Amino acid sequence: MQDKKKDFPIFKYNNNLVYLDSAATSQRPQSVIDALKNFYERDNANIHRGIYTLSERATEKYNQARKKVAEFINANENEIILTKNTTESLNLLSYTLHGILPKNKTEIVLTEMEHHSNLVPWQQFAKRNNLKLKFIPITDNYELDYSHAEKIINEKTAFVSMTHVSNVFGTINDIEKIISLSHKKNALVIIDAAQSITHIPIDVKKLDADFLAFSSHKMFGPTGVGILYGKKNLLDKLPPFLFGGGMIENVSYDFSTFIQSPEKFEAGTQNYGEVIALTAAVEYIQNKSLHVISAHEKELLSYAIENLKKIKGIKIYNPGINKSISVLSFTINGGHPHDIAAILNEENIAIRAGHHCCMPLMKKLKIPGTCRVSLSIFNTKEDIDRLITSITKVKTTLQLQ
Numbered sequence: 001m002q003d004k005k006k007d008f009p010i011f012k013y014n015n016n017l018v019y020l021d022s023a024a025t026s027q028r029p030q031s032v033i034d035a036l037k038n039f040y041e042r043d044n045a046n047i048h049r050g051i052y053t054l055s056e057r058a059t060e061k062y063n064q065a066r067k068k069v070a071e072f073i074n075a076n077e078n079e080i081i082l083t084k085n086t087t088e089s090l091n092l093l094s095y096t097l098h099g100i101l102p103k104n105k106t107e108i109v110l111t112e113m114e115h116h117s118n119l120v121p122w123q124q125f126a127k128r129n130n131l132k133l134k135f136i137p138i139t140d141n142y143e144l145d146y147s148h149a150e151k152i153i154n155e156k157t158a159f160v161s162m163t164h165v166s167n168v169f170g171t172i173n174d175i176e177k178i179i180s181l182s183h184k185k186n187a188l189v190i191i192d193a194a195q196s197i198t199h200i201p202i203d204v205k206k207l208d209a210d211f212l213a214f215s216s217h218k219m220f221g222p223t224g225v226g227i228l229y230g231k232k233n234l235l236d237k238l239p240p241f242l243f244g245g246g247m248i249e250n251v252s253y254d255f256s257t258f259i260q261s262p263e264k265f266e267a268g269t270q271n272y273g274e275v276i277a278l279t280a281a282v283e284y285i286q287n288k289s290l291h292v293i294s295a296h297e298k299e300l301l302s303y304a305i306e307n308l309k310k311i312k313g314i315k316i317y318n319p320g321i322n323k324s325i326s327v328l329s330f331t332i333n334g335g336h337p338h339d340i341a342a343i344l345n346e347e348n349i350a351i352r353a354g355h356h357c358c359m360p361l362m363k364k365l366k367i368p369g370t371c372r373v374s375l376s377i378f379n380t381k382e383d384i385d386r387l388i389t390s391i392t393k394v395k396t397t398l399q400l401q
């Protein structure tokens with residue numbers, strides 16, 4: 001693939017930067033930055049409110065953005081709720097879902113590789129509603145143990161909430177299998193697509209997921225925008241999450257009624273400028289093609305694994321190139337991940353080190369954390385070469401064997 005760094009102004013202002021932390025947040029292409037700037041310069045007015053041209057134009061662009069996102073995952077427009085981030089999308093569900101769950105359902109199934117955003121809200125939910133949490137374990141190859149999943153997803157399961165792609169290992173989970181298994185037991189399925197949305201084409205209709213959450217900032221879009229997809233019939237049954245302006249039908253001093261979803265879930269002034277610029281991010285991905293992006297990342301991931309493996313003392317946490325996408329973790333014998341990342345930073349290489357918001361997973365692996373490399377469209381083999389050469393320097397500096 002032709003070098004895509006030129007699309008991203010961050011590389012113009014940070015000479016020689018090797019950015020290997022796209023799983024934390026993407027860099028933004030010029031087209032997205034321009035879309036945000038252009039909107040505030042030319043079209044800004046609060047949406048839904050004004051009976052004047054500027055507000056109508058802003059509202060139209062906001063609605064277009066919702067439509068664009070819906071199209072991207074093959075959903076209907078009224079199945080897309082705009083939130084702040086994946087975390088808020090999952091919290092929205094954790095504050096509203098209890099009302100639609102049958103009373104004989106007493107268990108929630110998660111996996112051992114969930115990000116805190118898809119674990120802590122459900123711990124709180126379980127406490128509030130007196131449900132029990134169960135976990136699909138991971139195998140020694142950093143995959144889910146599907147035979148165990150078949151045992152714990154049963155008639156008692158209210159819902160399964162799981163990540164599509166692990167933010168630590170890059171493992172692509174077989175969500176189709178879990179969705180089919182869960183639906184047979186009359187359990188709902190929530191998919192955390194934060195780490196898959198820019199790497200794997202998602203068709204919610206084909207997938208038959210009940211809910212799916214992701215963040216704009218991990219897909220080249222602005223910060224402050226999250227997406228929650230939900231099947232229309234389910235969204236209609238859920239009560240609102242936040243209350244206030246923008247989501248009401250009729251208000252009196254002691255009683256209010258609410259409009260339909262998705263607006264029912266969008267109280268108050270939204271991050272409408274950022275939502276509108278998300279359109280440019282989706283267009284960027286569509287223009288480049290997700291298949292091309294993921295093929296490029298796969299090639300780089302394979303190159304990275306192949307070369308990292310040659311370094312003595314390194315341990316790689318990744319299930320293999322055919323079972324993962326764009327992310328790998330590693331540790332080096334005797335080196336703390338923070339020290340490794342700090343020394344790599346001196347070489348202008350940005351990686352992530354720590355528990356990656358997966359503390360229980362780190363405890364299970366019996367390590368304080370890992371170094372994580374995550375890839376995007378703009379990364380090159382030269383970036384990986386720089387990483388490999390610099391790790392050799394890290395080992396010398398830290399006197400590792």
Ligand SMILES: Cc1ncc(COP(=O)(O)O)c(C=O)c1O
Nearest residue numbers: 085086087115117167194195215
């Ligand atoms: C798998 C996964 N889920 C959820 C999140 C939370 O995303 P956000 O911080 O945008 O809410 C992340 C962020 O890294 C993630 O990797």
